[in-house]
Amino acid sequence: MLLTGARGCGKSSLVKAVLNEFSADGLRLIEVDKHDLVDLPDIVDLVDGRPEKFIIFCDDLSFEAGETAYKALKSVLDGSVAAPPANVLIYATSNRRHLMPEYMAENLEVQRVGDEIHPGEAVEEKVSLSERFGLWISFYPFSQDDYLAVFAHWARQFGVTETVIAGSEREALNWALSRGSRSGRVAWQFARDLAGRQPEASA
Structure with a gap:
């Protein structure tokens, strides 16, 4: 499964x-880790046949030009010659949908034959990696209302009163603007900062 966004x-x-x-x-x-993907076939062999179910997790996965570790990942996802173990799934997260950089020059290899478009080999190679994941789940930027709802949730978890939460929405939006992102992580960071600035309740 590939989680992107x-x-x-x-x-x-x-x-x-x-x-x-x-x-x-x-x-x-x-x-x-991405740099340890060359050992992925050995890891899969070690857990094959065990009674537990395993998620092999690659967080924040992407590859730069010239890196070859992705080939081991492709091999495991496709099962190589042997079928992939029934007790192993590969999960990866990435901010990049196709996992590898794409360059304008590579699109020059695309050919049009009649009404059909034939991508160049470089483009095919890069797209084929993400296609090997059987399931894609996409995450999108929060709307303003979603961001404020997440901020309010975390602020309550940190013990901030409803009055303070309601009065801090504009500050929460400015916090997100200064970081260039309305996300759950940014909402959590602001809620934590806000909670830290509240006076401690008297005993």
Whole structure:
């Protein structure tokens, strides 16, 4: 499964929530850094046949030009010669939908034959990686109302009163504007900052 979209909107948190929900049923998570993807086939072999179910998690995944670690990921996603283990799923999060950079020059390789468009090999190679994930889930930037609702939720969790929450909405919007993003992460950061500025309740 590939979770893509705007930063700070809960892609990684969703994966961790799945682990928290189903860990008692035998779900386990193995987090693999991008630079360790070359070891992915060995990791899959080690957990194959175990009674637990495994999520192999690659957080904030993307590749730059010249990197070759993505080839190991492609091999595991397709199962190579052997079928992929039934107890293993690959989850990845990324801010980039196609995981690899695309350049204008590569689009010059696209050919038009009659009414058909034939992408160049470089474009095909880059798009094919994300296509190997069976499920895509996209995350989009928050609307203003969604952002304020998330801020209010976290502020309540931190013990901020409803009066202070209602009076801090404009400040919450300015906080998001200064960071260039209306997201769950930014809402949480402002709620935490606001809570820290509140006077402690008297005993």
